[in-house]
Amino acid sequence: MQNDFGSKGGMFDRAGIDISGIQRAVGPTARVIAAARDLRMPVVYLKMGYSSDLSDLGTSDAPNRIRHLQIFRVGDSMTAPDGSECRILIRDTWGTDIVSDLKPEAEDVVLYKTRFSGFYDTELDTVLKNADIKYLVVTGCTTSVCVESTIRDAFFRDYHCILLTDCTSEPIASDASRSNHDASITLVQILFGWTSTADHFLKAIEERVHERVELAE
Template sequence: MQALIIEAKPQPISIDPTQAAVLVVDMQNDFGSKGGMFDRAGIDISGIQRAIGPTASVIAAARNVRVPVVYLKMGYRSDLSDLGASGAPNRLRHLQIFGVGESMTAPDGSESRILIRDTWGTDIVDDLKPKAGDVVLYKTRFSGFYETELDAVLRTAGIRHLIVTGCTTSVCVESTIRDAFFRDFQCILLIDCTSEPIARDASRSNHDASLTLVEVLFGWTSTSDHFLMAIEAHVQGRLELAE
């Protein structure tokens, strides 16, 4: 199988497309859409919205060469039983800051609840909707590996390389990449397919810090353009071999 050679930092990386998957982290209405949890809390979602277009291109290209797409969604049971025990930081922060579980009327007019499974808020944003054959998994903590089927799903499919997209860079994306590193997956984070509102206006944002950590320790960083060029070269190489 012809390798995908992706221009990246700290150096280009060659991956086997039959052992790769695109990971889409938390690109759901509560984080990236007007009227969602972040927007209602006064958090700037413009960066997350800018990441949608490049991510859509990456997903389309991956599907074209049969690289699987795995979606992660942050969402809790309606009784909040999986939010954490009384006093757990995950429970306290989500209740105090974001009002998880509170009822709301979604922009489409439906009755919804903040960050609750199978409601408008936990639906993937319109331009990135999953298709038949994609994997969609709920998670209840920042890492996509914590008490989920993600590790088993990836290993059963023979996946070793993760093309990582989603939000937010320094929280759920970085947490998932760290856990993937501990499990010996190779992660390539596409920097224009992720965003971070925390410290966005600081001299060095949390987004920038996370990119540096990934480059130095936890994997590789690249861009959607470099990924698309690698896919194009891969397809062209297959056509030439077939001639």
């Protein structure tokens, strides 16, 4: 949920991609993150960003490199909406900052990734294992690309994933009779985990907290 994906003037917006669905997912996601922090659940942010020399984009014939350069102009210089000079999808610039309504806090974990999956060549698996975490509540964009790729990799590593369907969005084929967003949700429901919504998740948390209070009394 970084500026290059979900903010006006970011990479998606500059490429003519409709980001309205991603922006609608921000509100529910913010409520889920706030509740998670209240319960001291670890919050992990994954940011897609490349080094300034593009050395981690892939070899010259790598599909990841070819598509990102040709379609999204990764590495091109631009002026961000806040007036800062930055480069598209380059680390530690406006484009790879998390959108303002979901900004990480000091206790959160923030990791960079260079491929769609959050597990590929990152410290994510180590971070989760060191914290003895087995259950993941997944939010973000885009549903059928980064989100699904990360959930698949989590499944292969025996994590239990819950995808909150209103905390993610997929602009690709969003106007099709059966969208990529819906297809990914179906796959997760059947094979790779479970799905829920922000409201149901928050209600479950509230009920759990109430049960603990009653036990304490």
